[in-house]
Amino acid sequence: MDLFLQTLLNGLLIGGVIATFTIGFQLTFGVLHVIDFAVGGWVVLGGYLAYYMAAELGLDGFLAIPVAFVLFGVIGYLIGPVLYNVRNSRTARPELMALALTFGLFTLLRGGMLTAWGFNTHSVPTALSGESLSIGPVIVPLIRVAAAAFAVAIAGGLFVFLYRTRYGLAIRATAESRQNAALMGVNIHRLSANVYGLYAGITAMAGVLMGAIYSVNPEVGLRYTLFAFFVAVLAGLGSVGGALVAALLLGVIEAFVSTYVGSSYSLLAIFATLFLVLLVSPRGILQRGL
Amino acid sequence: MFTSTRGFSRRRFLGGSAFALAAGALGMPFIRTARAQVPTFKAGVITSLSGDNILGGNLTKRGYDLWADAINAKGGVEVGGDRFKVEMFYGDDQSNPATGADAAERLIVQNEVDVLFGPYTSGSTIAVQPICQKYQVPMISGSAESPNVWKAKPEFNFGIIPAVDTTAGKSLAVLVKISNPTAKTIAVISVNEPFSKETGEGFRDGAKKAGLDLVAYELVPAEGDLTPVISKIAALKPDIVAVGGHEEPLINVVKTSKSLDFRPKALIMHYGVTDPAFAQALAADANGTCGVAVWLPSVPYKDDLFGTAKEFAEIAKKKSGHEPDYTEAACAASGLVFGDAIKRLGKKPALKPENRVALKDAIAETDIHTFYGPIKFEKDGNHYHDNIQPVPVLIQIQDGKTVAVGPKDAAAAALTYPLPTWK
Numbered sequence: 069m070d071l072f073l074q075t076l077l078n079g080l081l082i083g084g085v086i087a088t089f090t091i092g093f094q095l096t097f098g099v100l101h102v103i104d105f106a107v108g109g110w111v112v113l114g115g116y117l118a119y120y121m122a123a124e125l126g127l128d129g130f131l132a133i134p135v136a137f138v139l140f141g142v143i144g145y146l147i148g149p150v151l152y153n154v155r156n157s158r159t160a161r162p163e164l165m166a167l168a169l170t171f172g173l174f175t176l177l178r179g180g181m182l183t184a185w186g187f188n189t190h191s192v193p194t195a196l197s198g199e200s201l202s203i204g205p206v207i208v209p210l211i212r213v214a215a216a217a218f219a220v221a222i223a224g225g226l227f228v229f230l231y232r233t234r235y236g237l238a239i240r241a242t243a244e245s246r247q248n249a250a251l252m253g254v255n256i257h258r259l260s261a262n263v264y265g266l267y268a269g270i271t272a273m274a275g276v277l278m279g280a281i282y283s284v285n286p287e288v289g290l291r292y293t294l295f296a297f298f299v300a301v302l303a304g305l306g307s308v309g310g311a312l313v314a315a316l317l318l319g320v321i322e323a324f325v326s327t328y329v330g331s332s333y334s335l336l337a338i339f340a341t342l343f344l345v346l347l348v349s350p351r352g353i354l355q356r357g358l
Numbered sequence: 359m360f361t362s363t364r365g366f367s368r369r370r371f372l373g374g375s376a377f378a379l380a381a382g383a384l385g386m387p388f389i390r391t392a393r394a395q396v397p398t399f400k401a402g403v404i405t406s407l408s409g410d411n412i413l414g415g416n417l418t419k420r421g422y423d424l425w426a427d428a429i430n431a432k433g434g435v436e437v438g439g440d441r442f443k444v445e446m447f448y449g450d451d452q453s454n455p456a457t458g459a460d461a462a463e464r465l466i467v468q469n470e471v472d473v474l475f476g477p478y479t480s481g482s483t484i485a486v487q488p489i490c491q492k493y494q495v496p497m498i499s500g501s502a503e504s505p506n507v508w509k510a511k512p513e514f515n516f517g518i519i520p521a522v523d524t525t526a527g528k529s530l531a532v533l534v535k536i537s538n539p540t541a542k543t544i545a546v547i548s549v550n551e552p553f554s555k556e557t558g559e560g561f562r563d564g565a566k567k568a569g570l571d572l573v574a575y576e577l578v579p580a581e582g583d584l585t586p587v588i589s590k591i592a593a594l595k596p597d598i599v600a601v602g603g604h605e606e607p608l609i610n611v612v613k614t615s616k617s618l619d620f621r622p623k624a625l626i627m628h629y630g631v632t633d634p635a636f637a638q639a640l641a642a643d644a645n646g647t648c649g650v651a652v653w654l655p656s657v658p659y660k661d662d663l664f665g666t667a668k669e670f671a672e673i674a675k676k677k678s679g680h681e682p683d684y685t686e687a688a689c690a691a692s693g694l695v696f697g698d699a700i701k702r703l704g705k706k707p708a709l710k711p712e713n714r715v716a717l718k719d720a721i722a723e724t725d726i727h728t729f730y731g732p733i734k735f736e737k738d739g740n741h742y743h744d745n746i747q748p749v750p751v752l753i754q755i756q757d758g759k760t761v762a763v764g765p766k767d768a769a770a771a772a773l774t775y776p777l778p779t780w781k
Contacts, residue, residue: 071593078585085583187412188635189606191613198616198643198780207592209585209617281617283609283639287410287453291581319583326586332550332577334586 070205075327076320077206083319084216085281088274089292090299090311091222092267098243098306099263100148101163102155105170107296108289109177110140110268114275115284116185118192129194129280136272144268147173148261156246174293181286192279215277222270223312230308239263243306298338302345304352314353317341397707398445399435399700401426401693402465403475404486405501409453410580413605413635414478414685418501419448420678421689422475425697428663428673428690435697438704444693447471451482458482462489462497472709473498473696473717475689476515480504480553483515490514494711496718498696500689503629504556508736508744514718516695516735517744518688519652522557522602524741525750526628527564529650530600532752532764533626534568537775541597541624545574547587547611548602557602557628570598580607584614592620597776605630609639616643616780623776624648626752632683637758644755646777652748653684653730654762656770661694661728670729681760691730698726 118132230236303310406415433441449461476499483502548558631649655671674682
């Protein structure tokens with residue numbers, strides 16, 4: 069029973085960790101209609117920022133979270149219009165062109181990080197790194213709790229922003245129909261820049277946590293991109309709420325299969341779940357995807 | 359802008375530029391011819407210069423380059439009283455075996471290399487072997503520790519580092535012998551990829567020989583989260599946890615164990631612990647982790663090119679800023695094997711196809727002593743063409759430094775056992 073409870077907690081926390089970098093990915097797809105392969109790049113950049121703030125300035129990794137949001141938010145804001153123009157260009161298959169652009173951006177980020185910071189693996193120290201809490205027989209890793217809380221807070225914050233503000237209404241309107249939103253006076257171009265900036269900022273913040281939980285090197289970005297994509301497909305592309313549910317589901321499946329069946333079957337179980345959900349509910353687990 | 363004041367008119371500038379360009383263009387073929395008249399040995403390096411194994415890939419490259427720089431500084435490889443410099447060509451396997459095979463073919467066909475220096479990973483090495491066989495080009499591997507690399511008896515491939523099945527089990531036996539109270543149980547975790555898996559198997563088989571009770575053997579995907587498997591193992595309370603993997607998963611094992619407040623009496627890993635990046639990434643949490651090394655700067659070996667092991671370490675540190683580990687040393691020693699074989703063969707560059715086959719035969723007869731230790735390749739059995747001469751040393755990170763803790767005659771410090779609980 070002790071192991072069961074620990075496994076359940078582990079699964080929920082793994083889900084929470086995955087959700088941190090998937091939520092922004094969903095938002096971008098929902099509004100810009102772009103599958104952003106660069107997501108892993110933003111995660112790793114956030115991790116590097118935190119690592120260097122800790123190594124050079126002696127600051128706690130958590131202090132990098134707001135800096136990551138502002139810095140990468142601005143960079144994302146500048147990149148957003150480029151992505152929007154490519155996605156809405158009159159060339160054949162603009163969706164594929166946008167995909168290629170984000171893939172190229174990811175390659176550029178990865179190569180840039182390799183050139184700038186080398187290939188060594190680093191770790192982000194935080195006040196909660198390695199700290200845990202015992203609740204009866206269950207050990208609670210606090211850094212993962214922080215990541216899960218971050219995911220819930222971001223999802224909640226986005227929910228409030230999207231459903232309780234006028235700008236959120238404009239974003240939702242744009243996600244539903246760009247043309248109609250534009251006819252209603254929404255500046256789609258600027259909105260795209262804002263959304264991509266918001267997404268890059270959120271994802272880089274998640275990267276700080278990833279660097280504290282796991283480790284940072286330029287090559288781990290691809291892994292985050294793949295997981296974000298798995299979760300997004302399971303959630304239904306574009307569904308922010310679905311991303312949280314799907315990430316938790318995948319985390320719990322991974323934990324239980326690893327513990328009770330064998331770690332080598334965990335990815336198989338994840339793919340099988342993905343396949344079944346796509347078969348039964350192509351619009352994702354909550355039927356809210358595009 | 360370019361007007362006339364000091365006789366420097368636009369016309370003269372353009373004219374001069376055109377002349378310089380024309381002279382450069384005309385001169386280039388002559389420069390090329392002049393360079394081509396000095397024959398050099400061409401050596402191809404295939405390794406992971408991008409992808410998941412980039413850290414190890416660069417370690418191997420660094421080692422091969424150290425030899426090339428050292429030998430070229432001496433005027434080159436000696437053949438029949440003359441010296442010929444070595445020109446290095448690089449192929450990136452992108453941490454993908456199939457790409458490694460393509461890169462090897464490119465180095466052989468396009469760059470016409472005389473010899474190959476092998477990849478960092480065993481998977482890429484196995485993928486490149488058929489290419490070496492097809493084109494009959496010898497490959498000396500300064501990494502690639504999987505026993506599967508040698509089981510297929512590769513005719514053109516030679517390995518400097520002993521396969522993990524000969525080192526993992528032996529070092530585990532040393533750990534058990536010097537542990538006090540004596541360790542009784544073990545759990546093995548390995549990442550599901552060739553080298554790491556075979557390291558895990560080496561630990562698993564070695565555990566049986568060392569009389570340990572194997573309570574868990576877990577294969578984990580490289581992309582997976584380690585909390586479930588660490589929680590499962592923590593519940594079984596093994597005395598020793600042994601891990602097969604490369605740098606990043608090794609770091610994550612320590613971080614995850616600490617986050618779950620689990621610390622076995624001993625934690626032993628294989629490759630990666632000896633790389634200074636491991637201790638740097640984990641800071642104080644790296645202390646206590648054991649590893650296996652087949653070479654340390656403190657070993658009592660020397661040769662004519664690098665001097666003693668300590669002197670080699672100083673040269674390497676001067677170049678990279680890091681203390682070299684055994685892979686870097688073995689890669690540098692790969693060059694010594696080539697230099698010795700070509701000297702005995704007595705063939706000048708560029709090697710003809712039949713000379714490359716003869717070079718392979720000469721490498722097979724290697725019996726030298728280097729700063730890395732003795733090098734002699736097996737002629738039969740499961741470790742065909744592997745150099746299993748080096749004796750593994752059990753190391754432990756203590757106060758951020760790698761120190762030898764066993765076997766007794768190699769120990770520079772006492773083993774910290776059992777490990778204290780996490781602070």
